[in-house]
Amino acid sequence: MLHYFDLKRPAKLGLSIDEQKHRWFREFLKSFLVVFFVYFCMYLIRNNLSAAQPLLVKQGISTTALGWIGYGFSLAYGIGKTVLGYVVDGKNTKKFMSFLLILAAIMTLIIGVALLMNQAPVGLILVLWSLNGIFQSPGGSASLSTISRWTTTTTRGRYIGIWNISHEFGGAVAGVIALWGANHLFSGNVGGMFIFPAIIGLIVGFWGLFFGADDPQELGWDASEVIFGENVSKADESAAKMSKWTIFKTFVMKSPWVWLLCIANVFVYVVRIGIVNWAPLYTVQQLHFTVAQGANTLLLFQLGGIIGSVVWGWFSDLLKGRRAVVSIICLALTAFVVLGYRYGTTPMMINTSLFFLGMLIYGPQLLIGVSVISFVPKNALNVSDGLTGTFAYIFGDLMAQVGFAAIADPKANGLSFFGMNLHGWNDTFIVFYIAVVLSIIVLAIIAIGEEKRIHQQLATK
Numbered sequence: 001m002l003h004y005f006d007l008k009r010p011a012k013l014g015l016s017i018d019e020q021k022h023r024w025f026r027e028f029l030k031s032f033l034v035v036f037f038v039y040f041c042m043y044l045i046r047n048n049l050s051a052a053q054p055l056l057v058k059q060g061i062s063t064t065a066l067g068w069i070g071y072g073f074s075l076a077y078g079i080g081k082t083v084l085g086y087v088v089d090g091k092n093t094k095k096f097m098s099f100l101l102i103l104a105a106i107m108t109l110i111i112g113v114a115l116l117m118n119q120a121p122v123g124l125i126l127v128l129w130s131l132n133g134i135f136q137s138p139g140g141s142a143s144l145s146t147i148s149r150w151t152t153t154t155t156r157g158r159y160i161g162i163w164n165i166s167h168e169f170g171g172a173v174a175g176v177i178a179l180w181g182a183n184h185l186f187s188g189n190v191g192g193m194f195i196f197p198a199i200i201g202l203i204v205g206f207w208g209l210f211f212g213a214d215d216p217q218e219l220g221w222d223a224s225e226v227i228f229g230e231n232v233s234k235a236d237e238s239a240a241k242m243s244k245w246t247i248f249k250t251f252v253m254k255s256p257w258v259w260l261l262c263i264a265n266v267f268v269y270v271v272r273i274g275i276v277n278w279a280p281l282y283t284v285q286q287l288h289f290t291v292a293q294g295a296n297t298l299l300l301f302q303l304g305g306i307i308g309s310v311v312w313g314w315f316s317d318l319l320k321g322r323r324a325v326v327s328i329i330c331l332a333l334t335a336f337v338v339l340g341y342r343y344g345t346t347p348m349m350i351n352t353s354l355f356f357l358g359m360l361i362y363g364p365q366l367l368i369g370v371s372v373i374s375f376v377p378k379n380a381l382n383v384s385d386g387l388t389g390t391f392a393y394i395f396g397d398l399m400a401q402v403g404f405a406a407i408a409d410p411k412a413n414g415l416s417f418f419g420m421n422l423h424g425w426n427d428t429f430i431v432f433y434i435a436v437v438l439s440i441i442v443l444a445i446i447a448i449g450e451e452k453r454i455h456q457q458l459a460t461k
Contacts, residue, residue: 005091005099013220020216020227027219028150030212032159034094035143036166038101041204042136043170044177044197045108046073047298049129051175053281054291055190063281065122070277071398072126073133078393080137085386086248092218093142098208104135105201112194116186140167140369141385148373149215149223152230153321157370161313164366165306168358171276172302179292252384257375257449260442261368262391264327267439268364269396271334271432275341275357276301283350293347300351304358312363313370320454321374323367324447328440330363335436342429364439371446374453399431 015023053066088096107128114120143163151159174197181196182188213219216227224230252258279301280294289297308330316326337360340353369385376384 005096007090007092007214008218010218010220012222015221017222017227020221024150024216024227027213027216031094031146031150031214032163032212034098034208034212035146036163037204038098038208039139039143039163040166040170041101041197041201042104042139043167044174045105045132045194045201046136047171047174047276048108048178048193048197049073050277050280051178051294051298052190052193054284054294055193057281059190061122066281069122069126069129072130074273074393074398075133076130077133077137078390080134081141081386081389081393082383083386084134084138085141085383085389088138088142088145089247089383092214093138093145094212094214095209097139097142098205100135100138101201101208102205104132105198105205107132107135108194108201109198112191112196112198114191115194116189116191120191137389138386140389141383144369144373144385146214152224152228153374154230154317156373157313157317157321157323157367158310159313160370161310161366164309164313164362168302168305168309168362170302172299172306175280175296175298248383251376252387255375255384257446258372258384258387260446260449261372261375262388264364264439264442264446265368265388265392266396267435267442268327268331268361268368269392270399270435271439272361272365273396274399274432274435275354275361279354283347287345287350289347289350296347297351297354301354301358304355304360305362306358308359308362309366311359313366316367316370322447322450322454323371323374324443324450327364327367328443328447330360331436331440331443334360335433338429338432338436364443371450374450399435 049066049070056066057063084100111120111125111128114124143166144160147159147163148156177200178193178197182190182192185196186192216222216224221227276298279297280291283289283297284291284294312326312330316323319325334357337353337356340349341357344350344353368388372384372388
């Protein structure tokens with residue numbers, strides 16, 4: 001079965017470079033559309049849980065239990081990003097992520113059916129939702145791998161920025177689609193919020209298995225660097241002669257930049273997940289919004305991220321690949337904009353703040369992944385990006401899911417943090433600010449490494 005996911009290397013067709021350039025965009029677009037829509041669907045069967053939380057609470061599931069269900073996903077997702085990332089490296093990542101979407105959709109479908117039949121204990125949801133997390137885990141890294149195989153270092157940021165719209169748009173409409181499916185097809189039962197998006201995921205997953213190629217060489221073409229006249233990196237040249245395990249030890253485990261990006265990603269995810277996972281419940285419980293208004297908060301946050309991803313990816317290309325510098329700018333602005341979310345009281349104020357927060361926080365969320373690409377060879381991209389995700393989802397989500405749940409739950413005793421007892425929704429913003437400051441400090445160190453790398457590249461031209 002695993003041979004089905006091998007990268008195919010047929011004999012070269014002998015096409016001229018001009019002919020390959022002429023046909024490049026059409027073939028690239030096929031693969032791009034697959035990774036775009038597959039990852040879009042992964043968020044339909046991820047963020048639907050956030051939108052379903054108010055209805056699940058009404059069914060008797062506590063806020064703390066929801067926090068553990070969410071963290072079960074994150075823990076499995078985080079571990080899977082490194083473990084499955086290692087497996088996926090060197091494979092046809094487009095096909096692999098399509099297959100994993102099918103498995104994730106099946107887990108979500110089972111949860112929905114169990115809720116529909118009133119046979120869904122917390123333990124069952126936790127196990128199935130965690131399996132969903134494992135199957136989704138390599139999706140982002142696999143997408144970056146496919147796009148990086150088709151593009152060059154001078155255009156990668158903008159294409160990945162456009163791809164990043166996939167999960168922002170998916171996250172934005174996840175609540176709306178899930179609620180629509182429940183209301184129109186399942187008489188408002190919360191099970192429909194899982195069944196309907198799962199069916200969409202199954203359809204797209206099967207389509208993605210058979211459409212497009214993972215890189216130009218699968219078509220009998222040259223590598224993208226040859227097509228566009230870019231020098232192959234020394235890391236890629238060295239990695240071509242190494243085993244997968246040697247590549248992992250040399251370019252991942254021994255790289256200080258990969259580890260620093262892992263740490264930075266933890267703090268960025270505390271802010272991002274802390275907002276996107278709890279905004280619907282925060283606005284319903286604290287600000288007394290309706291369930292529909294709470295679900296709409298996801299839409300505005302992700303719509304802001306759509307614009308931010310394109311803008312910051314393109315801007316980092318203009319700055320010759322200075323991804324960490326752009327990330328620092330985004331986080332500094334986030335520290336001011338979060339005040340609108342903290343002190344807003346009306347849907348207009350909250351949604352406006354969330355729109356700009358999404359626009360800003362998805363900058364570093366995107367660019368940390370793009371920055372990893374510049375420090376490792378392509379054959380180590382999945383596991384390297386996966387490792388940053390592992391740190392983010394195990395440690396960042398531990399705070400954003402379980403920690404925030406303990407702070408916000410009115411029936412809990414709060415959370416002791418550096419001698420402070422944090423309790424209530426208002427105290428969650430203290431954690432936001434700590435995470436923003438620490439992420440800026442770590443990214444400032446990474447910016448120095450990127451600057452050295454950029455100067456080395458310019459010196460070799």
